[in-house]
Amino acid sequence: MMDKNGQPCPYSAVRTDVVPFIDLGVSDKCGGGWPRFILRADLEKYYLTGGYITFVCAIMVVHDRPIPVPPLNIKKHFSSLLGSTDVSFVINGETFHAHRAVLAARSPVLEALMSSITLHDITPATFRVILQFMYTDALPEDDELGDSPSEMLQQLLAAADRYELDQLKLICAQKLGDNVSVDTVAATLTCAEMYNCPELTSALTSRWRGISRRPC
Template sequence: MGVGRYVSSTTFAAGGYNWCILFYPDGSGVDCAGYASAFLRFVGPAGGNAARTEFTLDIMENDPGKARAPRVRATTRHTFAPASQSGLPRFIEKSRLRSLNSRLSNGYFTVRCVVTVIEEPRTGSKRNLSAVPPPELPGDLERALKDGRGADVKLGVGGRVFSAHRFILAARSPVFKAELSHPTIANKVTQHLEVVDMEPDIFEMLLHFVYTDSLPPCNVDQVYYGTVAMQYLLVAADRYRLDRLKMICEEKLCRRIDLKTVLSMLAVADRHCCKRLKDACKAFISLPDVMGAVVMRDGFKDLTAAHCTGRVV
């Protein structure tokens, strides 16, 4: 269709407002080359109030012979002004989309959106005094991380320096707690830690989770959660013993197994004791039309040799 061109769903109602889904097969802009984009558009009522939402976009298979399991999923929060839209410019790699489409017997899939209007009274209406607002603590902690007020720890990662609060780091991760309690730095007014063998973007995602117990939203200003990034984040979560983050990464990776990624995922799963991911990789490899292709790929011999000698690559 070309960059910037889209197909639209019919209008649907949710939370007292009207919406539609816009899907750009060739991306919504030139900065999204190689990706398909998906957006939720706020249709109306025209001239009405803004709508504060949490919404999820995912792709569902429509193959009658398979369960309707989501292949891609991303959740974000956004406050919509009238006639505005928000979503994921890098929703799914076009190569993955083509691969998915080639596997479907009927040749089509569904882009699904689940949208919740958190709380936004209409103009002229009375506020519902019994409505309980959403939790504020994660947002407050995220702002504390971003503005750096009261920060007493400096963390150097790959040339970048992150400011943080030692009591939060120590409360969330036993590894951070041990490092911050080391006699050489424990009594300093501002502690400084060097984090080695980690990319700054991955550490930034990990730090966001430490403060908010969630991944940062995947939108225009955020790093796209690609398969490689999820593998690195899983390794980082295991390193700092953030078990919930590790499980989140493992769940995302289980939905992204293909010929290009299965060997690297199997190696990561083996090294970091991810049984669910390991079982999913083995199940994928055991498929009749997959085994031969996997055996021919670079890295298969190294992986099998590592298992035979007791090593993990």
């Protein structure tokens, strides 16, 4: 707002958000303002000149532009998934790679083929612990490993070796080594050698030497 000398007065400047004005025809009454912008007495004393008040306004005209929508590209994205697949089909010597979830969603027959995998070299109790570890990186407490925790740990070590779960294998080796006794050392050592666990073999050998050297 300009004062009587034609100078802008910063004390009467007010910043506002952008106010859209929509053309509604003759009934258009769109507008904006502030209920307590300035005292009437100050307005008449400092800004009223010849019955007029001068305002300096910054107006931005924005032309309506539709928001651009890129072309659909789900085909491109899903095709790129073929670079990282989780199942393969071998047909007359030729291999095709795909994703289990996509094929199962598209074909009930393929869903039935891939929805169940039968394992014959592991007990349900052992596999339950294996699954829990793969999802959580944690093993149950020893009192939750059944009647014989040592036997269960040996089974877990064997399964970890078979399915290449190296971290689980070392955890089982540590637990077996920490809880070895005269009654279990032979079976545990056999397990370590059978399932290629030199860390456990070394720990058992050192501990057994210590036990065998103790005076009776």
